[in-house]
Amino acid sequence: MKRLPFSPWHFVLAPLALLFALPLLWLLVSSVMSNAEINRFPPALFPSQIDLDGYRFVLGNALFPRWFGNSLLVSTVAVTANLVLGSLGGYAFARMRFAGSRVLLGLMLATMVIPFQLTMIPTFLVMKQLGLIDTLGALIVPSLVTPFSVFLFRQFFVSLPRELEEAAWIDGCGRLRILVSIVLPLARPALSTVAVLTFLSTWNDLTWPLIAINHDTNYTLQLGLTTFQGQHHTQWAAVMAGNVITVLPVLLGFLLAQKAFIRSLASSGLKG
16 A cells, blocks of 8 residues: 555644634635625625725725834834743743742742733733833733743753753853853744744734723724724724734744744643
């Protein structure tokens, strides 16, 4: 019997991948439909002709570039802060033993199961006391470091052999230099994973910006797209086109980092 050039699991995974891709395909197709075709019942599977009015409406909105820039700024700062602070925290939990370290790690992990709805009001009050409400700072500060990023870095650092660090320690390197010069270059999979997941969660966040931001010039993309939906009339073509533009940076980022993402999950596992 001739051997298949691919794994038999592809017969199961390929239909599942197509199933998960259907919403994205429908989003792309409906973005080039007219509002009449989108609202028609039964819905049209394909547009009768390519209609770019939705994209013209979105790109013609004077505030759209501002919203895009706000989302990009917030996401970039959040990614950078999580890479820096998350790696420092993860390395401390992985390599440094101090009083209460395990208890502190357990308490930090416990915060991952707390729903955002329970911390929403305290976070709002803290941001109000800091004078950050209705500014981009209110979106940046709560996202500077997350328990997940610290935990993922910690798991990855635990999997690295200590001998590499011990050799540098003998040569007189301090903790910070060992982290920057030796550990982080080996942690590229973890860095890519944290960057992608942080960017994804920050870029797509709607609930917190909806609470913290009032003025339309400080809207993020997700919050700005809600202005296309009215009480009596919704520009569905514009909503679909705007979501296509919003999804593209996330999709491209994941495609570029997917190998490192998978490598990180495979290597970090549940060790430690």
